[in-house]
Amino acid sequence: xxxxxxxxxxxxxxxxxxxxxxxxxxxxxxxxxxxxxxxxxxxxxxxxxxxxxxxxxxxxxxxxxxxxxxxxxxxxxxxxxxxxxxxxxxxxxxxxxxxxxxxxxxxxxxxxxxxxxxxxxxxxxxxxxxxxxxxxxxxxxxxxxxxxxxxxxxxxxxxxxxxxxxxxxxxxxxxxxxxxxxxxxxxxxxxxxxxxxxxxxxxxxxxxxxxxxxxxxxxxxxxxxxxxxxxxxxxxxxxxxxxxxxxxxxxxxxxxxxxxxxxxxxxxxxxxxxxxxxxxxxxxxxxxxxxxxxxxxxxxxxxxxxxxxxxxxxxxxxxxxxxxxxxxx
Amino acid sequence: xxxxxxxxxxxxxxxxxxxxxxxxxxxxxxxxxxxxxxxxxxxxxxxxxxxxxxxxxxxxxxxxxxxxxxxxxxxxxxxxxxxxxxxxxxxxxxxxxxxxxxxxxxxxxxxxxxxxxxxxxxxxxxxxxxxxxxxxxxxxxxxxxxxxxxxxxxxxxxxxxxxxxxxxxxxxxxxxxxxxxxxxxxxxxxxxxxxxxxxxxxxxxxxxxxxxxxxxxxxxxxxxxxxxxxxxxxxxxxxxxxxxxxxxxxxxxxxxxxxxxxxxxxxxxxxxxxxxxxxxxxxxxxxxxxxxxxxxxxxxxxxxxxxxxxxxxxxxxxxxxxxxxxxxxxxxxxxxxxxxxxxxxxxxxxxxxxxxxxxxxxxxxxxxxxxxxxxxxxxxxxxxxxxxxxxxxxxxxxxxxxxxxxxx
Numbered sequence: 001x002x003x004x005x006x007x008x009x010x011x012x013x014x015x016x017x018x019x020x021x022x023x024x025x026x027x028x029x030x031x032x033x034x035x036x037x038x039x040x041x042x043x044x045x046x047x048x049x050x051x052x053x054x055x056x057x058x059x060x061x062x063x064x065x066x067x068x069x070x071x072x073x074x075x076x077x078x079x080x081x082x083x084x085x086x087x088x089x090x091x092x093x094x095x096x097x098x099x100x101x102x103x104x105x106x107x108x109x110x111x112x113x114x115x116x117x118x119x120x121x122x123x124x125x126x127x128x129x130x131x132x133x134x135x136x137x138x139x140x141x142x143x144x145x146x147x148x149x150x151x152x153x154x155x156x157x158x159x160x161x162x163x164x165x166x167x168x169x170x171x172x173x174x175x176x177x178x179x180x181x182x183x184x185x186x187x188x189x190x191x192x193x194x195x196x197x198x199x200x201x202x203x204x205x206x207x208x209x210x211x212x213x214x215x216x217x218x219x220x221x222x223x224x225x226x227x228x229x230x231x232x233x234x235x236x237x238x239x240x241x242x243x244x245x246x247x248x249x250x251x252x253x254x255x256x257x258x259x260x261x262x263x264x265x266x267x268x269x270x271x272x273x274x275x276x277x278x279x280x281x282x283x284x285x286x287x288x289x290x291x292x293x294x295x296x297x298x299x300x301x302x303x304x305x306x307x308x309x310x311x312x313x314x315x316x317x318x319x320x321x322x323x324x325x326x327x328x329x
Numbered sequence: 330x331x332x333x334x335x336x337x338x339x340x341x342x343x344x345x346x347x348x349x350x351x352x353x354x355x356x357x358x359x360x361x362x363x364x365x366x367x368x369x370x371x372x373x374x375x376x377x378x379x380x381x382x383x384x385x386x387x388x389x390x391x392x393x394x395x396x397x398x399x400x401x402x403x404x405x406x407x408x409x410x411x412x413x414x415x416x417x418x419x420x421x422x423x424x425x426x427x428x429x430x431x432x433x434x435x436x437x438x439x440x441x442x443x444x445x446x447x448x449x450x451x452x453x454x455x456x457x458x459x460x461x462x463x464x465x466x467x468x469x470x471x472x473x474x475x476x477x478x479x480x481x482x483x484x485x486x487x488x489x490x491x492x493x494x495x496x497x498x499x500x501x502x503x504x505x506x507x508x509x510x511x512x513x514x515x516x517x518x519x520x521x522x523x524x525x526x527x528x529x530x531x532x533x534x535x536x537x538x539x540x541x542x543x544x545x546x547x548x549x550x551x552x553x554x555x556x557x558x559x560x561x562x563x564x565x566x567x568x569x570x571x572x573x574x575x576x577x578x579x580x581x582x583x584x585x586x587x588x589x590x591x592x593x594x595x596x597x598x599x600x601x602x603x604x605x606x607x608x609x610x611x612x613x614x615x616x617x618x619x620x621x622x623x624x625x626x627x628x629x630x631x632x633x634x635x636x637x638x639x640x641x642x643x644x645x646x647x648x649x650x651x652x653x654x655x656x657x658x659x660x661x662x663x664x665x666x667x668x669x670x671x672x673x674x675x676x677x678x679x680x681x682x683x684x685x686x687x688x689x690x691x692x693x694x695x696x697x698x699x700x701x702x703x704x705x706x707x708x709x710x711x712x713x714x715x716x717x718x719x720x721x722x723x724x725x726x727x728x729x730x731x732x733x734x735x736x737x
Contacts, residue, residue: 005480005481007480007481008480009477009478009479009480011407011477013407013410013469013470013473013474015409015410015411015468015469016467016468016469017373017468018368018369018370018371018372018373018465018467018468019373020371020372020373020375020376023373050420051373051375051376051379051420051421052375052379052420052421052423053420054420054425055425056393057393057420057421057422057423057425059379176370176371177370180410182410188479188480188481190480190481190482194481198481214596216596216597217596218596225595226592226594226595227592227595227596227597245499246495246496246498246499246502247495247498248487248490248491248494248495248497248498248547248548248549248550249545249547249548250487250488250491250546250547250548251544251545251546251547251548252488252546252547265548268487268491268494268495268547269495270495277596277597278594278595278596278597278598281483282483294498294502307481308483322502326503327597329495329496329499329600329601
């Protein structure tokens with residue numbers, strides 16, 4: 001029994017976000033060291049702000065400055081920060097209700113005193129990032145804050161007021177869009193059937209699997225027949241020769257990095273290997289692109305690196321008759 | 330009331346799939362779209378969907394309070410990188426305190442989302458439902474989202490058009506269609522788009538010669554025969570008989586709706602005319618009492634991402650015999666003033682916010698039978714088919730709407 005293959009798969013993309021008026025003001029405010037909330041129909045101040053009233057669904061946009069100081073409403077200790085998190089030493093994830101706000105903002109609390117030093121009610125303040133661009137990371141994190149005024153705990157608004165700059169949410173050169181990079185780390189496994197298929201390619205053999213019910217041969221095998229819904233296990237060697245059943249001529253470079261070294265134009269074809277009951281896809285070489293045709297007989301040209309064939313080339317046999325492959329397009 | 334209900338239950342138990350018997354009649358009373366463009370940098374995703382939803386409510390002369398549930402759809406999350414966007418969009422769509430759910434069936438999602446919403450009304454779960462679909466393609470790159478570098482697999486070699494172009498060639502081989510048919514479709518759809526203020530592409534100087542002179546990207550598909558990448562949203566308000574009676578404008582009535590799926594790849598799959606598409610259409614026609622679609626249906630708004638899919642779907646949907654679809658296109662039958670107008674709105678070829686594209690088709694069908702399609706109105710359109718498909722011909726969804734209420 002062949003061992004199942006595994007490999008890392010990283011899915012990574014710099015998504016762009018257009019912000020709309022409210023998020024634009026919020027993030028531009030952070031760049032200018034100002035925290036803005038939005039006032040709802042019932043007079044509450046939401047931080048971070050939203051565009052639509054969660055109670056009435058009305059559009060809202062009255063921006064309200066709140067203080068860079070606040071109170072932890074709840075928290076969780078993060079023992080082992082991961083890549084991309086706000087701090088690289090253990091910290092607390094906190095919900096902070098900033099002075100002047102009615103809702104809490106999620107962020108990180110740098111608490112050198114460890115988990116025992118954090119509690120609901122801990123007073124904190126914003127630690128601004130050195131370089132700010134209009135992003136939530138312009139708040140580097142929160143830090144514990146010894147209130148100079150003991151009354152402040154009972155009256156957070158007065159403590160906050162001293163730190164306000166009087167912003168109305170309008171700024172020069174507002175941020176209207178951000179880049180939000182996303183990254184997901186997977187361990188990918190193609191499963192039993194495809195692992196066996198990939199291993200056979202290393203020996204320059206193409207091995208599919210036959211459905212015990214409909215007797216169709218699947219290449220590459222998936223381990224189950226998609227029509228009958230039953231497991232496949234009987235291995236069947238197919239090809240290596242096959243027939244071009246249909247194709248297109250690609251005249252533009254694919255942006256996919258794996259294709260960057262393929263010169264256009266090239267032919268991308270569906271190829272029914274002899275003995276297979278559906279076509280697989282591959283590139284046709286060894287013939288001018290404009291001479292490729294449906295029915296052309298081809299064989300794989302194996303890559304030095306192993307694995308999938310680099311491309312397929314004509315065998316020189318007479319073309320296959322349309323009737324023999326018309327169900328395999 | 331209780332009589333009606335027990336009646337409905339007994340009918341439904343006997344005949345789950347089919348006829349309108351026993352189901353609540355469903356009416357489209359509000360339709361809203363954004364002006365589709367390449368990039369709406371002035372709004373967030375929430376702002377985009379809100380705009381379409383507000384327009385649908387305004388069309389129906391209803392408020393958020395009149396909506397009982399919200400059903401939204403969009404294409405894969407990777408297309409914008411917002412995981413479970415329905416959570417974030419609840420505020421913008423007035424869904425707080427109401428049921429909200431999301432449908433996901435790749436490119437057909439706009440159609441299946443509308444059908445899920447329809448079934449909530451037909452089954453008398455809710456009286457009035459807001460349904461909406463969107464895509465903000467400018468926030469990402471759909472081609473990237475469809476070609477993740479899966480280990481051990483050969484990367485997709487040819488890009489989006491490369492997936493479709495071999496199927497087009499197969500159609501041409503099977504039918505003997507002349508290679509100009511695709512350009513006729515593109516020329517027609519782009520001219521129709523000029524009459525639709527919401528369409529993305531407005532190519533004022535378009536000529537057939539320009540289409541035919543555009544670069545061959547994935548031979549046999551030319552640049553002008555491909556769809557654009559759009560930001561946009563489409564919304565509809567669906568309601569029951571009582572809601573329709575209060576509608577300020579003529580409603581569109583549902584006469585039939587169905588979804589079908591099949592695997593993306595299997596031995597014997599017919600990419601040119603997939604079985605699931607045929608079965609889905611047959612189900613819709615059975616529900617609607619359509620004996621001959623070519624005669625009984627006045628116009629079709631179908632999902633044509635590459636021009637050649639018009640003749641292919643004409644056959645798949647039963648408007649032409651196998652091998653004959655291209656003749657309808659070539660003879661002008663599918664023109665806006667033809668005998669069977671196809672893609673009056675300008676189609677996917679002129680507007681493609683992927684997740685919304687299916688719903689735009691359904692909405693156009695409804696606009697037509699309501700007589701609200703403006704400059705691209707087909708005179709006397711009484712029964713119109715809306716069609717969507719997606720996922721490499723894996724999912725199909727269709728509805729047939731009429732100007733008159735269903736009789737059974």
